Amino acid sequence: MAESATPIVEIKGVSKVFQLQDQTIHALSGANLSINKGEFICLIGASGCGKSTLLRIMAGFDQPSSGEALMWGRPIAGPDPSRGMVFQDYALFPWLSVRANIGFGPAARGLGAAEVKQIVDKFIDLVGLAKFANAYPHQLSGGMKQRVAIARVLANDAELVLMDEPFGALDAMTRERLQDELLDIWERTKLTVVFVTHAVEEAILLANRVVVMTPGPGRIESDNMLDLPRPRDVASPEFNAIRRVLSAKLHSHHGKKAA
Amino acid sequence: MAIVETGSIPAAAPAAVVPRRAARSTWARVKPTVLALIVPLLLLAFWQVATTQQWTRLIPTPYAVGEYMIDFAVGGIYDDAYSATLTTHLLASMSRVYGGFALAALFALPIGILIGRVPSARMLLDPFLQVMRPIPVTAWLPLSMILFGLGAKSAFALVCLGAFYPILLNTIFGVRSVDPKLFEAASMLGCRGNAQFYKVVLPAATPSIFTGLRLGLGLAWFVIVVGEMTGVPEGLGAVIMDGRTLSRTELVICGMIVIGLAGYLSDRVVVALGNYLLRWSPNHHG
Numbered sequence: 001m002a003e004s005a006t007p008i009v010e011i012k013g014v015s016k017v018f019q020l021q022d023q024t025i026h027a028l029s030g031a032n033l034s035i036n037k038g039e040f041i042c043l044i045g046a047s048g049c050g051k052s053t054l055l056r057i058m059a060g061f062d063q064p065s066s067g068e069a070l071m072w073g074r075p076i077a078g079p080d081p082s083r084g085m086v087f088q089d090y091a092l093f094p095w096l097s098v099r100a101n102i103g104f105g106p107a108a109r110g111l112g113a114a115e116v117k118q119i120v121d122k123f124i125d126l127v128g129l130a131k132f133a134n135a136y137p138h139q140l141s142g143g144m145k146q147r148v149a150i151a152r153v154l155a156n157d158a159e160l161v162l163m164d165e166p167f168g169a170l171d172a173m174t175r176e177r178l179q180d181e182l183l184d185i186w187e188r189t190k191l192t193v194v195f196v197t198h199a200v201e202e203a204i205l206l207a208n209r210v211v212v213m214t215p216g217p218g219r220i221e222s223d224n225m226l227d228l229p230r231p232r233d234v235a236s237p238e239f240n241a242i243r244r245v246l247s248a249k250l251h252s253h254h255g256k257k258a259a
Numbered sequence: 260m261a262i263v264e265t266g267s268i269p270a271a272a273p274a275a276v277v278p279r280r281a282a283r284s285t286w287a288r289v290k291p292t293v294l295a296l297i298v299p300l301l302l303l304a305f306w307q308v309a310t311t312q313q314w315t316r317l318i319p320t321p322y323a324v325g326e327y328m329i330d331f332a333v334g335g336i337y338d339d340a341y342s343a344t345l346t347t348h349l350l351a352s353m354s355r356v357y358g359g360f361a362l363a364a365l366f367a368l369p370i371g372i373l374i375g376r377v378p379s380a381r382m383l384l385d386p387f388l389q390v391m392r393p394i395p396v397t398a399w400l401p402l403s404m405i406l407f408g409l410g411a412k413s414a415f416a417l418v419c420l421g422a423f424y425p426i427l428l429n430t431i432f433g434v435r436s437v438d439p440k441l442f443e444a445a446s447m448l449g450c451r452g453n454a455q456f457y458k459v460v461l462p463a464a465t466p467s468i469f470t471g472l473r474l475g476l477g478l479a480w481f482v483i484v485v486g487e488m489t490g491v492p493e494g495l496g497a498v499i500m501d502g503r504t505l506s507r508t509e510l511v512i513c514g515m516i517v518i519g520l521a522g523y524l525s526d527r528v529v530v531a532l533g534n535y536l537l538r539w540s541p542n543h544h545g
Contacts, residue, residue, distance in 0.1 A: 061443055079446040091440040095462040095539045105448035108458070138541035156448055 009035040013067035026217030042203035050218020084153025092137040105156030123151040143174035327509040351493035359418025371430025414486035421482035425474035433467025480522035
């Protein structure tokens with residue numbers, strides 16, 4: 001892979017400690033990660049491995065307890081439109097129509113109505129929701145809501161799309177369709193995607209790089225480049241070989257904790 | 260291993276079902292009305308029996324009350340001091356109900372938003388308001404008459420007080436219970452700081468605020484009789500108080516019915532308005 005001068009995101013020795021009543025929880029311990037523009041990275045791991053914490057630090061919702069998180073070499077101080085988040089439970093604005101949800105970011109940036117409309121039209125088409133432009137979120141299926149959430153982030157010119165188990169609440173068929181659509185969007189727009197999941201198969205299907213994380217304390221276990229050609233076939237022997245390797249890494253901490 | 264297809268889905272249901280379904284849909288349409296009328300009609304029947312059997316001599320028959328209601332509304336039967344005065348009294352009460360309600364909303368909304376969003380405002384005002392809240396409007400009647408005098412101003416103040424707390428409490432609840440994810444979503448989309456108040460807090464709180472306004476208006480109708488005990492010449496509460504003093508029970512019952520109907524219609528209008536304004540909200544179709 002061609003190395004660009006500056007990685008889009010750099011995580012340097014990042015730890016995150018939470019105080020829960022009188023307990024100290026090490027959600028993330030000494031994480032190092034460097035993400036290049038255009039990569040599709042999946043963070044996988046069991047619950048408590050710190051994958052969501054790491055994602056939230058990249059988003060700017062949480063600050064590291066120690067270490068630093070940088071975007072284009074500058075510290076990530078807070079949420080910013082250049083880093084869009086897609087939440088598992090959508091977090092759409094229920095009082096806004098599909099159109100207004102997608103236009104929320106452009107409108108917040110102070111663009112004029114005509115310009116906002118143009119942007120919204122473009123992204124509403126991209127995610128195939130033109131027929132539902134005036135519907136409210138509660139009238140949509142889970143898959144459609146997540147399409148709106150993705151369009152909302154893209155409409156805001158995000159360079160980095162952070163996705164926190166975005167398809168975890170969807171049924172299998174909808175999930176497959178959205179995975180395909182997401183890959184399609186990624187290939188066309190050359191976005192950088194960081195995608196959190198606990199499903200190994202989903203990670204291998206989507207990512208060009210899979211970061212395996214393990215809990216107690218949450219840390220990065222391994223960083224794996226995948227050079228499987230696309231479109232990927234979940235039933236192929238190559239796919240399953242990778243799945244076996246990653247599953248073994250994912251469960252590597254069990255031996256240590258047991259006994 | 261083989262996959263066996265287990266035959267197609269059985270053909271559509273037989274045609275005989277169709278007329279039954281049509282009959283059911285007619286019933287489904289009238290069912291709410293029929294069910295809603297059962298209890299009032301039973302009550303009316305009981306009232307009829309109780310008065311014709313002379314279980315009490317102090318309550319007039321439904322027919323007498325009906326007749327009086329017509330006289331109260333348009334006159335021409337008894338032609339006494341209350342004939343054809345319904346509109347006057349209703350308008351007087353409505354002006355106090357809506358006026359008092361509007362004044363209550365004017366205070367309760369900003370105070371509620373302040374208490375809900377600003378911790379020091381909560382510490383300053385919340386304990387005081389929690390102590391004041393259990394004091395019923397009736398208990399305020401004497402003080403209100405001292406402070407605002409006999410008459411309309413006092414009635415206005417009591418109605419306002421009655422409507423104040425439900426609006427306040429629901430506003431506080433609404434602005435405090437915004438899903439934290441929505442703040443994160445707004446801030447990652449570039450909407451930060453004070454802009455979030457208008458773009459996130461207020462719209463997210465509207466269902467709650469609306470519930471508060473609806474309860475407040477209901478309570479305004481509820482306390483109008485107490486409010487008009489302060490010696491106002493016109494108003495449905497005043498009519499009921501006069502009826503009591505003059506031992507004219509039919510007048511009291513007419514006043515009660517008019518308040519009930521007016522309050523009900525007023526609520527339906529508010530609900531219709533809410534269904535339209537809050538059509539985005541899945542659990543707000545009353």
